[in-house]
Amino acid sequence: MPIKSLLILISLLLFTQNIAAKEYKWSNKLTFLGFLKKHGIPQKTYYKMHKEDKELIQEIRAGQSYSINRKKGKITTINIPVSDELMLQLKNSKKGYTYKYVEIPYDLIERTISIKMKYGFKKDLYRATKTWYYGKELEEVYSKSIPFNKMRKGDRIILFYTQRYRNNKPYTSPQIDACLIEIKGKPFYGFLMDNEKYYDSLGRQYKRTYTTRFIRPVPNMKRISSRFTHRRYHPIHKRYRPHLGIDYAARSGSRIVASSKGKVVFKGWKGGYGRTIEIQHANGLKTLYAHMRGYAKGVNRGTYVGQGKTIGYVGTSGRSTGPHLHFGLYKKGRAINPARYVSKPSAKTIKLKGKAYNKLRKLVRHYRPQFRETRARKNSIIKKESKKCLNCFKKLPPRKK
Numbered sequence: 001m002p003i004k005s006l007l008i009l010i011s012l013l014l015f016t017q018n019i020a021a022k023e024y025k026w027s028n029k030l031t032f033l034g035f036l037k038k039h040g041i042p043q044k045t046y047y048k049m050h051k052e053d054k055e056l057i058q059e060i061r062a063g064q065s066y067s068i069n070r071k072k073g074k075i076t077t078i079n080i081p082v083s084d085e086l087m088l089q090l091k092n093s094k095k096g097y098t099y100k101y102v103e104i105p106y107d108l109i110e111r112t113i114s115i116k117m118k119y120g121f122k123k124d125l126y127r128a129t130k131t132w133y134y135g136k137e138l139e140e141v142y143s144k145s146i147p148f149n150k151m152r153k154g155d156r157i158i159l160f161y162t163q164r165y166r167n168n169k170p171y172t173s174p175q176i177d178a179c180l181i182e183i184k185g186k187p188f189y190g191f192l193m194d195n196e197k198y199y200d201s202l203g204r205q206y207k208r209t210y211t212t213r214f215i216r217p218v219p220n221m222k223r224i225s226s227r228f229t230h231r232r233y234h235p236i237h238k239r240y241r242p243h244l245g246i247d248y249a250a251r252s253g254s255r256i257v258a259s260s261k262g263k264v265v266f267k268g269w270k271g272g273y274g275r276t277i278e279i280q281h282a283n284g285l286k287t288l289y290a291h292m293r294g295y296a297k298g299v300n301r302g303t304y305v306g307q308g309k310t311i312g313y314v315g316t317s318g319r320s321t322g323p324h325l326h327f328g329l330y331k332k333g334r335a336i337n338p339a340r341y342v343s344k345p346s347a348k349t350i351k352l353k354g355k356a357y358n359k360l361r362k363l364v365r366h367y368r369p370q371f372r373e374t375r376a377r378k379n380s381i382i383k384k385e386s387k388k389c390l391n392c393f394k395k396l397p398p399r400k401k
């Protein structure tokens, strides 16, 4: 081996020994204070935190992997994902530990699925992708409001979707950005706006025609004081802080009811969430009720509760702001927007107007040639390609110092 490459190898080895990132798994029973203790980080790092940040820490999932960077054996930074979007970053400097929430970097790959129906749209999608995910997602896109059962052989299914990658591994579920379903040759388009709702090419929202198994958890709420968002830019604190649930403001002591039937899997104090109950439902869905003043009699861990059953009372535990219920919904452990499940079927058609409508039309114009091109191809194909999409998460505003 030439001397030069040997030297490079040696210096590389030295380099990797000096600075090393190590992956850890957040174990099932690990608390944040326990985590700090485990790595020799002062407990005040937690006690100094803002209340809302303490609340967010409760979102760290068991089994979540996090990384610790060390230099010469000393911790420099720790990254712990708290949602699909943000991670808690602890930094160690001469002044001690500081923390902030920062964006999780990821790569975005856009892909296309295009198939002609043969056996049924769900079955065909399954055969092409080996997962039922896309079929189920499509039903959600159209709110089950189009006659899927009238599809016939040769009808098209086209999906443009994006998949995120972290460290070359798929991360979070794929997101359908635009889609087309043909029913007896008639096209039904779906376009995702602002990562939330799907509209047809004229800006009409697909009407929900079915009732989900979830109801509003505070029958006598005053108002919704905070909605669900993966990223909320806090103008005063000048930083990002997601809100992974819906806050229902209500009088202290108002009834909190089980949003759907299920089994109580957690009851007790949960850090920034204060008095909390968690209920496990069917299909991997779980609801969380936080800041309770107290629990209803007879509701314990392991208790089965029916929908609408009183489980506790609105309070402010764990937080100092006014009485409210923080209501979270989790699908296989990931926080999702409860509004998607709790809202009632609407009678009137929602149609985009003004700026929002123009934005949608821009999307339509972006995808139209792609639909045309994809449709012109004969065979059932899954085209894979990597490029930027119009509908990706918006770039965040620059962080002001």
Ligand SMILES: [Zn+2]
Binding pocket: 226, 243, 245, 246, 247, 325, 326, 327
């Ligand atoms: Zn909240």
